Structures are given as C-alpha cells and as structure tokens.
Amino acid sequence: MGTSHAIHEVHPAASGISRGAAHPAHPVHPTRAPGWRATLLGAPRRAGLALMAALALGLVLTGCASVGDESTAARVDTAPLIHDELFPPSRDVIDPAQVMAMSPKMREFLRARLPNAGSGTLMTETRDMRHMLLDALYTRGELQLEYDAETTRTAAEAFDAKAGNCLSLAMMTAVFAREAGMPIMFRQIYDEEQWSRVGDLQVVSGHVNIALGRRKSDFRVIGNDEPSLVVDFLPGAQIARQRAMPLEERTIVAMYFNNRAAELMAQAQLDRAYWYARAAWLHEPRLLAALNTLGVIYRRHGDTALAERAFRAVLAREPANVQAMANLAQALRLQGQLAEAEQLETRLAQIQPYPPFKFFDLGVAAMKAGEYAQARDLFAKEIARSAYYHEFHFWMALANVGLGKWDVVREELAKAEEYSVTQPQRRLYAAKLESLKARMERTSTKLR
Numbered sequence: 001m002g003t004s005h006a007i008h009e010v011h012p013a014a015s016g017i018s019r020g021a022a023h024p025a026h027p028v029h030p031t032r033a034p035g036w037r038a039t040l041l042g043a044p045r046r047a048g049l050a051l052m053a054a055l056a057l058g059l060v061l062t063g064c065a066s067v068g069d070e071s072t073a074a075r076v077d078t079a080p081l082i083h084d085e086l087f088p089p090s091r092d093v094i095d096p097a098q099v100m101a102m103s104p105k106m107r108e109f110l111r112a113r114l115p116n117a118g119s120g121t122l123m124t125e126t127r128d129m130r131h132m133l134l135d136a137l138y139t140r141g142e143l144q145l146e147y148d149a150e151t152t153r154t155a156a157e158a159f160d161a162k163a164g165n166c167l168s169l170a171m172m173t174a175v176f177a178r179e180a181g182m183p184i185m186f187r188q189i190y191d192e193e194q195w196s197r198v199g200d201l202q203v204v205s206g207h208v209n210i211a212l213g214r215r216k217s218d219f220r221v222i223g224n225d226e227p228s229l230v231v232d233f234l235p236g237a238q239i240a241r242q243r244a245m246p247l248e249e250r251t252i253v254a255m256y257f258n259n260r261a262a263e264l265m266a267q268a269q270l271d272r273a274y275w276y277a278r279a280a281w282l283h284e285p286r287l288l289a290a291l292n293t294l295g296v297i298y299r300r301h302g303d304t305a306l307a308e309r310a311f312r313a314v315l316a317r318e319p320a321n322v323q324a325m326a327n328l329a330q331a332l333r334l335q336g337q338l339a340e341a342e343q344l345e346t347r348l349a350q351i352q353p354y355p356p357f358k359f360f361d362l363g364v365a366a367m368k369a370g371e372y373a374q375a376r377d378l379f380a381k382e383i384a385r386s387a388y389y390h391e392f393h394f395w396m397a398l399a400n401v402g403l404g405k406w407d408v409v410r411e412e413l414a415k416a417e418e419y420s421v422t423q424p425q426r427r428l429y430a431a432k433l434e435s436l437k438a439r440m441e442r443t444s445t446k447l448r
Contacts, residue, residue, distance in 0.1 A: 078285055081294065081310055082278060086303060090275035096283055099253045102175050103156040109136075109143070110176055130212045130229045133176055145169060147233065150422040152259035163423075166233040167255060170210045173231060174249075183213035185228065186252050187244035195356035195386055198266040201296075202356060204323060208247065208255075209233065254284035261293050265300070273297055288314045292324050299331055307331045322352050357382070360392060363399070372402030390419040394429070410436055 113136040114129070137143050148163035155172040158164030164172060174184045189207040196203050211228035230242075257280035264273035274297050280290035295310030308331045314324035325348050332341040348355075363378035376399040383392045397412035413436060417429035 078282055081281070081291065081306075081313060083298075083303070083306060084278070086301065087271050087274045090272065092272060092275060094257070094275055094279045096250075096253050096257075096279070098154060098156075099256050100155050100171050100175050100249065102179055103159065106156060106159050106175065107179065109159070110179055114180060128214075128229075129180065130177070130182060130214070133180060133182075133212075134173075134231060137173065137176065145172075146423075148423055150424075151263060152256055154256070167208060167252070167259060169233050170208055170231075171252060171256070173212075174210055177210075177212050183228075185211040185213075186247040186249065187211055187230070187242075188247050190243040190245070194388060196389060196391075197357060201262075201266060203262060204356070208252070209242075209244075248284075251284050251287060254280040254287045254290060256280075257283065258287065258290045258293055261290075261297070265293075265297060270297060270300055274301075288317055288321065288324075292321075292327065295324070295327060295331075299327070299334075304331050304334050308335070320351060322348060325351075356386070360395070363395060367395070367399060367402070370402070372399050375399040376403065388419045390416045390425065390429070393419065406436070 114132055138145055143159075143162060145158070146163040147165065147169070148161075149165035151165075153161060153164050153168040155168070155175040158168040158172045170186065174186070177184050187209050189209065194205045194207075196205065209230060209232040211230045213228050257276045261273045261277035261280060264270075264276060274294075277290055277294045277297055280287060281294055284290070291310055291314050295307045295314070298304070298310060299307035308328060311324045311328035311331060314321050315328065318324070325344055329341045329344040329348065332338075332344070359378045359381040363375040363382070366372075366375035366378060376396065379392055379396040379399055383389075383396065386392065393412045393416040397409045397416065400406075400408040400412065410433065413429060413433045417426055417433055420426045420429055
C-alpha cells in the first residue's frame with residue numbers, strides 16, 4: 001500500500017446491494033514503477049524532464065479536511081473515540097518526530113553529492129540545485145531508489161532500503177530538500193484515487209506529490225519568477241493538469257501512521273494496528289481516514305458499537321463519505337439494525353451505483369463459467385476507471401488466454417508487471433511474461 005488510505009471491509013452482498021464478493025483475494029502481482037516525473041508548476045513541460053517514480057498511496061487520503069490552523073484540530077474531542085484499555089501496550093516506537101527525521105547517513109550522502117547544499121552562500125551555478133538533488137536520488141548510478149509499496153517507510157527507512165512507496169519517497173525527498181534549504185510543499189491531488197483489495201479489505205488510496213521551491217541563496221536572473229518544481233511518483237502522472245491542495249506536514253505524518261495501521265491490519269496484527277491508527281487520529285484529527293481506520297479496527301476487534309461511533313463521527317463531518325457509509329451499514333447489520341442499514345445501502349447505491357470491483361467480480365465469475373469474451377469486456381470496464389491496478393490487467397491477460405489472443409496477453413502481462421507495486425509482484429509478473437514469450441517463440445519456430 002502506498003499513501004494514506006480509506007478502508008472498507010468486504011462482506012457478502014446484503015439486501016441486493018453488492019459491495020464486493022467475499023471470496024479470498026487472488027495472489028498479488030505487483031508492477032514495476034516507471035521513474036519519477038518532475039515539472040515546473042505553471043510552466044510548459046520540458047521534454048527532457050522525464051523523471052518518474054511509481055506511487056501507491058497507502059490507506060486513505062479521502063477524508064483529509066482542508067488545511068486550517070492547529071487550533072481547529074485542537075477543538076476536536078478525540079477522547080470518546082480512543083479506548084486504550086482494550087489493547088495491550090504498544091512495543092513499537094511511535095514518534096511523530098522520527099517520521100521525517102534526517103539520519104546521519106542521509107546527511108553524509110547529501111554532503112557528498114551536493115557539497116554546497118547546506119550552506120547559505122550564493123550559488124552561481126547555472127544548473128538548478130533542485131535538479132541536482134533529484135538526480136542524486138533517482139538517477140541510475142547514484143542512489144537509484146526503487147518504488148516499492150509493500151510497506152510504508154519513514155524517510156530514513158526509505159533511504160536505507162533504497163525503496164519506498166509514493167508517500168515514503170515524497171517524505172524522503174522533502175527531508176533532503178529541507179536540509180538543502182529549499183522551500184517544500186506537499187500537495188494532495190484530486191481525482192487520483194485508486195482502489196485495491198487485500199483479503200477482505202478494500203482500500204482506496206489517494207495521491208500526494210511534492211513541490212520544491214528555489215533556495216533564497218540560489219543565483220537568479222532579475223525578473224525571473226520561476227515557479228515551483230513539482231516532483232510526482234505516479235506512473236503517467238499528468239502534472240500540468242492536476243488539481244492540488246496544499247497539505248501540512250502534520251497531515252503527512254498522520255497519513256504515514258494511518259498507512260502503517262492499514263498494513264498491519266491486513267497482516268492480522270490488530271493490536272499493533274490500533275496504536276498506529278490512534279497516533280494518526282490524535283496527531284491530526286482532521287484526517288478522517290484515520291478515524292475510519294480506527295472504526296474498522298474496533299469492528300474487527302469485536303467492539304462493533306465503538307466502530308459504529310467512529311463511522312458516525314466521520315459521516316458527521318463528511319456526510320457523503322462512501323467508505324464510512326459502507327462500513328457503518330455493515331456495523332449496523334451486525335447489530336441487527338437492519339432498517340437503518342438498508343437506508344444507508346440505498347443511499348450508497350445512488351452515490352456509487354457501480355462500486356469498486358463490481359465489474360471485476362463479475363468478470364471473475366464469467367471466467368469460471370468459461371465466458372471469456374464476457375469476462376474480457378467486464379475487465380475492460382474496470383480498467384477504464386482504474387487503469388493502473390495491476391490485478392485487473394493480469395485477469396485481462398487470462399481472459400485473452402481463453403480467447404487465444406496471445407499478443408494481447410503479452411501486452412496485458414507487461415502492464416501488470418509495470419503497474420505492480422511490490423518487488424515480489426514484479427518478479428512474479430516478469431516470470432509469467434518470460435514464460436509466455438518462450439512459449440510464443442517455440443510456437444513461432446514450429447510454424448516455420
């Protein structure tokens with residue numbers, strides 16, 4: 001998982017409204033992250049700046065309220081939604097100050113690659129210090145970071161592992177930029193949500209990137225008011241067309257904690273997940289995704305009444321939050337409150353007539369029935385609204401195996417590998433692709 005996620009539990013369909021089948025998840029097959037992409041905000045894109053980095057935001061970005069002053073967060077009463085007595089004490093060190101802290105190794109790397117980065121002296125080099133930093137981090141032959149969404153890491157952990165998801169890479173880039181004296185701004189991107197499924201959890205991942213400003217000490221031509229340099233880690237990101245909202249660093253840190261909570265919950269480590277979700281909610285009460293995560297943890301812990309309270313608190317602030325609405329409907333059904341649950345499900349169907357994975361689940365059912373053409377068409381509908389989810393392309397490849405469309409199979413497997421978000425997934429897809437290529441070569445040889 002990648003940035004900050006919104007979680008929705010998958011249960012068998014109730015009252016005719018399907019919110020996703022309850023079958024076990026299929027093996028995950030991650031994709032390769034293309035490089036990172038940078039562009040000047042408000043300026044024409046430069047063809048030579050094709051730097052990209054794949055992004056997979058972790059749990060829930062949805063629910064992050066607009067940026068305000070800290071007093072707004074302080075007025076939110078979090079006490080009724082926190083119940084430490086239900087969980088054993090945490091052994092994890094959960095410290096907001098460590099999430100974006102610079103390690104000695106990071107500082108040593110920066111000094112070696114950019115000797116003048118930490119100085120306040122006037123820079124007269126014609127090359128932009130921001131590009132020098134990005135080259136040091138992401139260019140082959142240098143640190144050469146890789147995209148890996150399996151675990152959300154702190155900035156220092158991403159540096160040590162030379163890998164991270166979009167949130168981790170954005171945080172690490174920000175730490176280096178700040179140390180070099182560059183102004184930074186985290187940006188939440190609208191209309192960039194990506195659904196994925198882990199077991200019986202549906203996760204919607206949002207998207208963030210980072211904008212780097214020039215240092216005050218850098219040489220500039222008089223009258224040159226150059227815009228910020230936006231660095232994005234999402235494959236195929238159309239930066240110039242993005243609609244973005246600035247994010248405070250405290251929100252980014254809370255997103256990190258929320259991601260870790262979701263990742264641990266997916267691993268059935270519920271006690272540990274609670275403390276990370278708690279940290280996210282207390283650190284930034286405006287991040288409603290964290291409160292939604294807390295509610296899912298309570299429900300899985302058997303505290304359904306507390307889960308209901310958490311989901312209602314989200315909806316009190318965001319009445320159309322589909323994740324909290326779906327989760328509340330499920331919590332109400334578990335408590336026998338069927339009439340209100342059905343009302344919520346009806347409203348949910350109006351807001352979201354075709355829920356995430358609806359076409360995918362129908363496509364899998366068609367595959368089992370041997371209806372490969374129908375399955376292909378259903379997978380195409382899912383891909384049309386979520387083009388970068390690797391599993392959709394993998395199943396599209398399988399459907400075309402049934403249809404004997406081997407060129408399409410190869411194309412879809414290549415996309416599945418490209419869009420995968422963890423290294424094990426990449427290796428699995430790459431192996432399947434190589435096996436297919438070998439099979440096609442043998443077939444071609446026989447035909448000759």
